[in-house]
Amino acid sequence: MDECHDGIMGAGELHGRKAEQDAIAELLAGARAGTSSALVLRGDPGIGKTALLDHAAATAGDLRLVRGTGVEFEAELPFSGLQLLLRPALGSLAALPAPQRAALEGAFGLGPAVESEPMLVGLAVLSLLAEHADGTGLLCLVDDAQWLDRASRDALLFAARRLHAEGTVMIFAARDGEGSFTAPGLAESRLSGLAPEAAAALLDRHPLAPAVRYRLLAEAGGNPLALLELPASLAAEGGSVFSPGAFPLTSRLQLAFHGQVSRMTGACQSLLLVAAAAETGELAIILRAAAALGATVDDLSLAEQAGLVLRGDAEGTTIRFRHPLIRAAVYQRAPLGQRLAVHRVLAAALDSPEHIDRRAWHLAAAATGADEEAAAALERTASRARERSGYAAAAAAYERAARLSVEPDARAHREALAAEAALEAGDLERAKSLGGRAARRLDKDPSVNARIAQVRALADFWQGSYPAAHRLLLDGAELIRDTDPGQAAVMLTQAVHTSWYLGESQLAATLDLLAALPLADADPLAPVGPYLLHLVRGRSERPPPLGGTLAAVRLRGRTPDQVLMILCGAALALGQDAAAYELATSVAAEHRARGGAGRLPTVLFFVAEGEVFTGRHLDALATATEALQLARDTGQQQWDSQFSSVLAYLDAARGDEAACRSNAEEGLAGAVAGAISPGAPWAHWSLGLLDLGLGRAAAALARFERLTREPIRHHICATRSTPDLVESAVRVGTPECAAEPLARFERWASSVRQPWADALLLRCRALLADDDQAEALYTAALELHDQDGRALEYARTALLYGEWLRRARRKAEARGWLKEALEVFDRLGMRPWAERARGELGATGAQDEGSKPAEGAAAGLTPQELQIARLAAQGMSNRDIAAQLFLSHRTVGYHLYKAYPKLGIVSRSELKKLEL
Numbered sequence: 001m002d003e004c005h006d007g008i009m010g011a012g013e014l015h016g017r018k019a020e021q022d023a024i025a026e027l028l029a030g031a032r033a034g035t036s037s038a039l040v041l042r043g044d045p046g047i048g049k050t051a052l053l054d055h056a057a058a059t060a061g062d063l064r065l066v067r068g069t070g071v072e073f074e075a076e077l078p079f080s081g082l083q084l085l086l087r088p089a090l091g092s093l094a095a096l097p098a099p100q101r102a103a104l105e106g107a108f109g110l111g112p113a114v115e116s117e118p119m120l121v122g123l124a125v126l127s128l129l130a131e132h133a134d135g136t137g138l139l140c141l142v143d144d145a146q147w148l149d150r151a152s153r154d155a156l157l158f159a160a161r162r163l164h165a166e167g168t169v170m171i172f173a174a175r176d177g178e179g180s181f182t183a184p185g186l187a188e189s190r191l192s193g194l195a196p197e198a199a200a201a202l203l204d205r206h207p208l209a210p211a212v213r214y215r216l217l218a219e220a221g222g223n224p225l226a227l228l229e230l231p232a233s234l235a236a237e238g239g240s241v242f243s244p245g246a247f248p249l250t251s252r253l254q255l256a257f258h259g260q261v262s263r264m265t266g267a268c269q270s271l272l273l274v275a276a277a278a279e280t281g282e283l284a285i286i287l288r289a290a291a292a293l294g295a296t297v298d299d300l301s302l303a304e305q306a307g308l309v310l311r312g313d314a315e316g317t318t319i320r321f322r323h324p325l326i327r328a329a330v331y332q333r334a335p336l337g338q339r340l341a342v343h344r345v346l347a348a349a350l351d352s353p354e355h356i357d358r359r360a361w362h363l364a365a366a367a368t369g370a371d372e373e374a375a376a377a378l379e380r381t382a383s384r385a386r387e388r389s390g391y392a393a394a395a396a397a398y399e400r401a402a403r404l405s406v407e408p409d410a411r412a413h414r415e416a417l418a419a420e421a422a423l424e425a426g427d428l429e430r431a432k433s434l435g436g437r438a439a440r441r442l443d444k445d446p447s448v449n450a451r452i453a454q455v456r457a458l459a460d461f462w463q464g465s466y467p468a469a470h471r472l473l474l475d476g477a478e479l480i481r482d483t484d485p486g487q488a489a490v491m492l493t494q495a496v497h498t499s500w501y502l503g504e505s506q507l508a509a510t511l512d513l514l515a516a517l518p519l520a521d522a523d524p525l526a527p528v529g530p531y532l533l534h535l536v537r538g539r540s541e542r543p544p545p546l547g548g549t550l551a552a553v554r555l556r557g558r559t560p561d562q563v564l565m566i567l568c569g570a571a572l573a574l575g576q577d578a579a580a581y582e583l584a585t586s587v588a589a590e591h592r593a594r595g596g597a598g599r600l601p602t603v604l605f606f607v608a609e610g611e612v613f614t615g616r617h618l619d620a621l622a623t624a625t626e627a628l629q630l631a632r633d634t635g636q637q638q639w640d641s642q643f644s645s646v647l648a649y650l651d652a653a654r655g656d657e658a659a660c661r662s663n664a665e666e667g668l669a670g671a672v673a674g675a676i677s678p679g680a681p682w683a684h685w686s687l688g689l690l691d692l693g694l695g696r697a698a699a700a701l702a703r704f705e706r707l708t709r710e711p712i713r714h715h716i717c718a719t720r721s722t723p724d725l726v727e728s729a730v731r732v733g734t735p736e737c738a739a740e741p742l743a744r745f746e747r748w749a750s751s752v753r754q755p756w757a758d759a760l761l762l763r764c765r766a767l768l769a770d771d772d773q774a775e776a777l778y779t780a781a782l783e784l785h786d787q788d789g790r791a792l793e794y795a796r797t798a799l800l801y802g803e804w805l806r807r808a809r810r811k812a813e814a815r816g817w818l819k820e821a822l823e824v825f826d827r828l829g830m831r832p833w834a835e836r837a838r839g840e841l842g843a844t845g846a847q848d849e850g851s852k853p854a855e856g857a858a859a860g861l862t863p864q865e866l867q868i869a870r871l872a873a874q875g876m877s878n879r880d881i882a883a884q885l886f887l888s889h890r891t892v893g894y895h896l897y898k899a900y901p902k903l904g905i906v907s908r909s910e911l912k913k914l915e916l
Contacts, residue, residue, distance in 0.1 A: 005495050010568045011463070012538040014048075014051055014052070014055050015198040015199075015201055015202045015224070016194040016195050016197075016198025016201075016202075016222075017048060017051075017052060017055075017194075017198075018201070019051055019515070020041075020189060020191070020516020020684045021052075021055060023039070023173070023189065024039075024052065024056045024059070025059065027039060027169045027171070028059065028060060028061070028063065028139065030169070030753045031063055031137040031139065031165070031167045031168060031169045032063070032137050033167075034137075034165055034166075034167045034890075034894075035164075035165060035167065036163035036164055036165060036166045036167060036168045037163070037169055037170075037184070037187070038160040038161075038163060038169070038170040038171070038172075038186045038709050039169075039170070039171045039172070039187050039188070039189060039192060040171075040172045040173075040174060040181075040183050040186050040188045040189070040190050040445075041053075041171065041172065041173040041174070041188075042173075042174055042175075042176055042188060042189070042190045042191065043176060043190060043191035043192070044175065044176055044191075044223065044250065045175055045225070045250050045253065045324070045325055046223050046224060046225025046250075046323075046325070047191045047192070047193070047223055047224065047225070047409070048191055048194075048224045048225075048252060049173035049174075049175075049191060050143050050173060052171075052173070052191075053067070053141045053143055053173055054057035056139060056141060056169075056171055057139065057141060057242070059290075059391050060139045061135065062136055063137040063138060063139045063169075063748040064088075064132060064133065064134070064136065064137065064138045065088075065138075065139050065140075065141070065739050066085055066086060066088050066089055066132070066138070066140050066141070067085070067140075067142075067143075067276050067420055068081060068084050068085035068089075068141075068142060069142070069143040069144045069324075070143070070144040070147030070148040071144070071147055071279055072147045072328075073277065073278070073279045073282075074147070074149060074279045074280075075147050075148070075149050075150075076149065076323075076361060076393050076396045076397065077149055077279065077361070077393060078149055078150075078151040078152075078385045078388055078389075078392070078394075079107040079108060079121070079151050079152055079155075079360065079388065079390060080115045080148050080149055080150070080152065080279070081142075081147075081148040081152035081153075082107070082108075082125065082148075082149075082152035082155055082156065083107075083108045083109075083152075084280075084802070085140070085142060085152075085156075086128060087127070088132075089128050089131075089132035089551070089710075090108075090110075090128075092128055092132045092134075093105070093128065093164065094130035096127050096128060096131070096860035097126075097132045097136065097879065097883050098121060099116070099120065099594065099595055099883075100123055100124035100595065100883070101124065101128055101595075101744055102114050102116070103116040103120040103121050103124050103389075103595065104116075104121055104124040104125070106126065106150070106388055107121050107388050107389070107390075108452065109354070113384070113387040113388050115387070116389060116594070116595065116599055117389070117591075117595045117596040117597065117598065117599065118154070118391065118424075118425075119154075119155075119158055119387045119595065119596070119597035119598045119886075120389075120594070120595030120596070120597075120635055121151070121152060121389060122155040122156075122157075122158030122159055122162075122597070123158070123159075123160070123162075123391060123405070123595050123597060123883070123886050124155075124886070124888075125155045125156060125159040125442075125577035125660055126158070126159040126162050126163070126888050127882070127888060127889075129159060129163075129166060129168050129888075130166040130889065130890050130891075133168050133576050135167070135209060136167070137167035137168070137169075137896075138166070138167065138168045138169070139148070139168075139169050139171075140168065140170045140171070141171050141173075142156065142167065142171070142172045142173065142349050143171075143173045144173065144174070144175065144324055145172040145173060145174040145181045146174045146175050146180065146181040148149075148181070149390075149392070149393060150390075150391075150392030150393065150425060150427075151385075151389065151390040151391075151392060151393060152559060152719060153181065154392075154635070155394070156170070157183055157186070157610075158597070158633055159184070160172075160183075160187050160798055161187055161632075161633040162167060162633060162886060162887055162888070162891075163888070163890045163891075164887070164888070164890075164891040164894065165888075165890050165893070165894035166888050166890045166891065167449065167890075172186075176190075181453060181868075184632070185632060185633070187815075189662050190320050192222070193220075193221045193222020193223055194221065194222040194223075194224060194227075194517055196217070196222075196297060198219065198222075199217055199222045199224075199227055200217065202224060202227045202228070203216065203217065203223075203227050203231070206231040206232075210729040216230060216231060219252075225253060225325075226252070229256055229257070229395075230252070230253070230256055231652070239591045240614075241778035248699060250325070253325050254325055254328055254329040254332070254333070255329070257323070257325055257326045257329040257330075258329040258330070258333050260306060260308060260326075260758050261329060261330055262751045263306075263309065264299075264302055264303060264306065264308075265299065265302065266901070267293075267294055267295040267296070267299045268295065268299040268300075268302045268303055269330075270290060270293040270294065270295045270299075270338075270448060271290040271293075271295035271299045271300055271303065272287070272303055272308065272309070272330050272340075273297070273330055273331065273334050273338060273339070274286050274289045274290045274293070274342050274345070274346065274365065274591055275309065275321070275330075276321070276327045276328075276330040276331040276334075277329075277331060277339065277342045277343060277346060277362075277365075278346060279358060280318065281312045281318040281320050281321055282317065282318055283316070283317055283318055284302075284317070285346070285349050285350065285355075286319065286565040287300070289342070289346045289348070289349040290345075292348065292349075293341065293342070293345060293749055296376070300319070301839060304410075307322055308321065308322060308326055309321055309322065310322055313529075314730070323674060331418070336805045337735055339365075340368065341366075342368050342636070342771040343362045343363075343365040343366035344362075344366040344680055346358075346362045347359050347362035347363045347366060349682075350843070356377075356381070356386070357381045357384065357385075357843075359377070360374070360377035360378045360380070360381040360397070361378070361379055361381070361397075361400075362912075363378075364377075364378055364400050364401075364404060367404055368449065370405065370406045371404045371406075371412075372404070372405065372406045372407075374401075374404050375401040375402075375404035375405045375406070375410070375414070376401070378398070378400050378401035378404070379397070379401045379414060379417075379535070380395045380399065380417075381397045381752050382394040382396075382397035382398045382401065382417065382421065382540040383393075385397060386421060386424075391421045391422070391424040391425035391426075391683070392421075392422070392425040392427060393426075394417075394418075394421040394424075395418045395419075395421035395425055395427065395430065395434070396418075396423040396430075398414050398417040398418035398421055399414070399415065399434060401414045402414035402415045408441065409444070411441065411886065412438050412441040412448070413448065413766065413839065415434055415437055415438035415441065415711065416435075416438045416448055416451055416452050416455075418434045418438075419431050419435035419438055419456070420451070420455055422434055423455050423458055423459055426636070428459040428462055428600075429459075430465050431455055431456070431459040432456055432459045432460065433459075433787075435452045435453075435455045435459070436456065438452050439453070439456070440529065440819070446479040446480050446483060447479075447480055447483065447484060447487070449479050449489075450476040450477070450479045450480045450487065450491065451476075451478070452476075453472045453473070453475055453476030453491075454472075454473065454476055454494075454865075455467040456472050457470075457472035457473045457476065457491075457494070457498070458494075459596045460472065461494075461497075461498055462636075462638050463638070464503040464638065464670050464671075464672055464675070464677070464678070465672060465675075466498050466502055466672070466674070466675035466730050467502060467672075467673075467674040467675055469498045470495055470498035470499055470502060470506065470510075473491050473494055473495035473498060474492075474494070474510070474513070476491050477489075477491040477492045477495065477513070479516065481518075482518065485519050485520075485523070486519065486520075486523045486524070486525065486713050488517055489514065489517055489523065489525040489528070489529070490525065490560060490563065491520055491564050491612070492510060492513055492517065492534070492565070493514065493515040493525065493562075494562060495510045495513075496511065496514065496532055496535075496566060497562075497566055497569075500569075500674055500714075500715070500762070501675045501678065501711070502614055502674065502675055502711055502712045503711035503714075504710060504713065504714040505712070507536070507714060511529070511532055511533050511535065511536055512526075514529040514532065514533075515530070515533055517529070523556060523560070524553055524554075524556040524557040524559055524594075525553070525559075525563065526552075526556065527549050527552040527553050527556075528553060528563060528567065530544070531543065531544060531546075531549045531567065531570065532566070532567075532570055533574055533575055533749070534570075535570055535714075541720040541751070542751060542752070542753050543576070543751070543752070544585065545576065545579065546567065546574075546576050546579035546580060547579055549567065550567065550579055550583065554568075558586075561587070561599065561602075564583065564587055565587075565602055565603060565606065567583070568580050568583050568584050568587075568603070568606045569606060569716075571583070572606065572609055572610065572613070572716055573716050573719070574752055575748075575749075575752030575753075575757050576612055576752070576754075577613050577614060577754075578672055579607060580610055581606075581607065581610030581611075581614075582610075583606075584603050584604075584606040584607045584610060585607055586915070587603045588600060588603045588607055588812040588897075591603065591884075592883075592884045594611060595886075596636055596885045597630055597633070598634045599638065600627065600630055601627045601628075601630055601631040601634075601636055601639045601643070602639075604623050604624075604626065604630075605627065605639070605642055605643065605646075605819070607623050607717070608620045608624045608627065608643070608646050609646070611623060612646065612649060612650070613720065614790055614792075615790055615791055615792030615828065616774060617653055617792075617828050617829070617830075618648060618828075618829075618858060618859065618866065620646065621647070621650050621863050622863040622864075622866050622867050624643050624646045624647050624650070625647070625863040625864070626863065626864070626867065626885070627639070627643050628640070628643035628644065628647070630660045630886065631643065633886075638718060640666055640679075640832065641666060641667050641668075641669060641670050641677050641679035641680075642667070642678045642679045642682065643679075644663040644664075644666035644667045644679060644683075645663065645666070645667030645668075645679030645680075645681075645682030645683040645686060646662060646682055647659075647663045648660045648661075648662075648663035648664040648666075648667055648682065648683055648687070649682055649685060649686040649689065651663055651690075652686045652687070652689040652690035652693065653689065653693070653828070653829075653830050653833075654829050654830060654831060655690075655693055655694065655830070655831040655832040657690060657694070660686055660687065660690045661687070661690075662684040663683075663686070664686050664687050665683075666679070667679030667680065667682055667683035667686075668680055668683045676711060676712060680712065681707065681712050681715040681716070681717035681718060682717050684703050684704075684707050684712070684717070685703075685704075685707065685717040685720075685721045688701075688704045688707075688721065688724060688725075688728070689698045689721075689724060689915060691703060692727065692728055693830070693832030693833055693836075695832075695836075697727075697728045697731035697732045698728075698732050700724070700728040701725065701728035701729055701732050701734070701737065704721055704724055704725035704728055705725070705737070707721055707725075708725070708740070708741045708744075711738035713744075717746075719745065719748055721744040722741050722742060722744070722760075722764070723745075723760045723763055723764050724738075725738055725741055725769060726738040726741075726742055726764040726767055726768065727800070730767045730768065735767075735768050738764070738768065740742075742764055742768075742853075743808035745760075745761065745764070748760055749761045754788075755784045755787055755788045756784070756788040756790050756793060758784055759781045759782075759784035759793065759797065760781075760793065762777050762780050762781035762784065763777075763778070763781045763796075763797045763800065764780045765777050766781065766800070766801075766804075767800065771808070774804055775801075775804070777799075778797065778801040778804065781797050782794065782797055782798060782801065785797055791824050791828075792828060792830075794820075794824070795820065795821040795823075795824035795833075797826060797834065797835070798817040798820050798821040799817070799818065799821040799825075799837050799840070800816045800818035800834065801817050802815075802816075802818035802821060802837070802840055803818075803840055805817065806818075806844055807838055807845055811843075811844035811845060811846070812844075814840070814844050815844050815846050818837050818841045818844065818846075819841065819846075821833075822834055822837040822838060822841065825837055829859060858903075858915075858916050860902040860903075861899055861902055861903070862895075864885075864895055865895050865896075865898060865899040865902070866886065866899075866916065867885060868881055868892055868895045868896055868899065869899045869903065869911060869916055870916045871884060871885075872896060872911050873911035873912050873916055874915065875912075877889075878892040878896070879892075880894050882905070896908070
């Protein structure tokens with residue numbers, strides 16, 4: 001990253017950009033008031049993006065400023081752009097929490113490389129920006145963002161999406177059609193050409209003949225850089241830049257710039273080519289390399305006098321091109337032989353330890369064929385990048401090293417490493433492509449083939465291609481079944497997850513393969529297969545407790561996170577809700593402590609499920625809302641389906657039909673041939689619950705019946721929704737529709753042997769029983785509910801029992817049960833169920849006392865305010881809370897300030913007295 005600040009400022013003003021200037025003024029005013037925002041400016045080269053950044057900097061006033069520009073040749077060097085951008089803010093590093101500070105120092109090479117979560121650097125950037133804003137505000141400007149290295153881009157975008165109350169404005173400028181700078185979730189402004197009047201005003205500085213002026217205005221299409229640069233080139237080149245045919249405008253500008261360069265001496269052109277190929281603009285490096293080509297500092301002076309290069313800093317230690325297109329023109333129009341020579345001299349000049357990674361890339365750029373020295377240097381560079389969580393850079397270096405490899409085995413090995421790094425970077429398409437390429441080359445080493453199959457499978461899985469992922473995992477595990485059964489067990493355990501979305505028969509077949517593996521008793525996964533086998537329907541024995549299985553696994557060694565998560569999901573499917581919730585919350589706490597924002601959505605899904613199953617809807621809303629936002633902020637769009645569906649369930653419970661249908665639609669999106677979308681089971685349950693709550697029993701039954709068919713009927717939602725199906729069938733008058741699903745539920749309940757499951761089974765039987773038996777079944781169910789403590793299920797059974805009593809004309813007895821149910825429904829904010837209970841109470845002659853507020857004072861808080869208030873009530877500081885929730889401490893303070901009036905308190909100490 002350098003600091004190129006070229007623009008279209010003319011005579012102290014910006015032509016034709018009033019709307020954009022007003023928008024920037026609004027952002028800056030917000031920063032001065034303490035709010036944060038982010039904006040992406042997009043447009044063609046020369047359209048005026050840099051000029052608007054210049055304008056923002058010039059009007060920032062007392063706001064602090066950090067600014068930088070992405071450089072194409074630095075795109076493969078992890079955190080290079082970020083380091084140069086944040087250099088003025090590094091004085092605030094000491095204020096960061098220790099893990100964040102260590103991660104950022106390791107990324108910047110200011111301390112030892114530490115193994116950390118990829119998004120921990122992004123959180124550190126957020127914290128550093130908040131600290132550097134220092135209460136007065138901060139403006140962060142990034143030009144040519146399309147050339148940022150992937151690690152810098154991800155960290156900056158994570159920070160931008162988590163900004164709220166720091167008084168910080170981030171503005172990115174990116175070209176259309178070059179590099180890759182997608183920024184979902186951030187506001188964007190696309191710049192078009194200047195209006196004719198503004199274009200004419202900008203051209204007024206050039207005395208031109210009317211015909212030439214008309215032609216230039218037509219050809220420039222309102223592009224400010226063209227209007228500034230092409231007139232001079234027109235005069236110097238005799239009109240060649242407007243020759244017929246058809247260069248696009250960017251190419252014409254490059255041609256114009258190249259014309260300026262070609263008028264320099266040969267030595268000056270050599271020096272300019274060195275500067276174009278060098279990444280940082282460091283003058284000492286450029287001059288040392290250029291000397292090998294016969295150029296001197298005097299040649300630099302010629303380029304400065306011509307306005308082609310400028311000083312990059314006040315000390316004169318760096319230089320920069322006046323415009324990025326000059327750099328592109330110099331490099332792209334140089335003969336190949338000259339470019340190779342320049343990369344060779346740069347590699348020789350970059351001989352100090354701090355330049356070792358840049359040297360490797362220049363060696364690679366200078367290679368004309370297979371070159372093991374360059375390949376080995378790049379492999380070492382990739383390894384260092386991986387240690388610093390620069391996975392995208394590592395993938396690029398491994399891939400280039402593979403192409404330069406002399407031996408086929410070395411090439412295949414490096415392609416496999418590249419595929420793994422691309423997967424770690426979240427670049428799924430690249431991981432699949434690299435993995436497929438490596439798979440075509442390998443035929444000797446089964447273990448490497450298996451690793452590649454696993455990478456390709458995981459990439460397919462996260463893209464929703466479950467059948468393809470499942471096949472790859474099975475094939476990979478078969479390759480190493482006898483030579484490495486432990487790794488085969490990991491792959492088959494992952495295949496259990498993929499088979500979950502394919503159907504019950506595929507699940508059973510996968511579990512059989514896992515059970516048949518020749519695992520040693522000491523293998524960490526030896527206890528996993530026997531536990532997972534209980535997922536197969538028809539097993540009558542009670543599954544072993546999750547705690548015992550976990551203890552046995554951990555006794556044998558470290559367990560991969562994905563195995564823990566599969567155990568967590570299995571425990572929920574086997575009715576071990578409390579143990580699954582305990583495991584999920586403990587793993588979530590570990591991820592929070594390590595700054596693992598990217599890993600949290602997976603585990604928070606199981607946390608949210610546990611909270612829904614136990615009727616803790618407010619907790620589930622906070623968990624699912626946080627997880628969905630984290631998934632989006634970390635680029636994990638695959639979680640949209642599942643968390644949207646959980647939110648749909650909570651909407652259904654509240655009776656919010658519009659929100660439920662919208663979230664359920666998100667949950668049903670993304671299905672592929674042969675597999676359901678991840679959120680489909682929750683979505684169908686949600687829509688059925690919505691209809692049941694609103695009295696549309698026939699529609700509810702149709703929705704629940706979809707859950708009884710393949711490939712969903714073995715899912716947790718299909719099992720847990722059976723009592724709702726039974727109630728719907730009874731209300732419609734077709735109890736026979738519930739017979740088969742209830743028989744499956746009964747077998748499941750008898751296997752898991754949980755009091756709450758037995759209570760639900762008794763409720764179902766009561767609904768289907770005649771009057772002589774129903775009462776005993778209801779009262780038995782309520783006794784079990786009372787023992788288990790699940791208030792929501794207790795309330796729903798109490799409502800049904802109260803309705804039964806009221807129909808039996810035992811109104812006085814019915815009132816007590818109906819009032820208990822109503823109190824729970826009101827507290828949970830379940831409006832349709834509360835209205836139903838209130839209507840039944842009215843039918844008994846009870847006076848309507850009106851609805852009561854849901855969940856007490858906490859119900860008025862947003863999900864994020866509730867999370868923050870609860871952590872503050874535990875005595876945590878704002879900085880500690882910020883680290884837990886991946887926010888800045890200023891945002892935490894803002895949310896507490898908003899929460900206090902809603903809770904009826906004025907200080908932090910009062911939080912401890914509230915039930916949150």
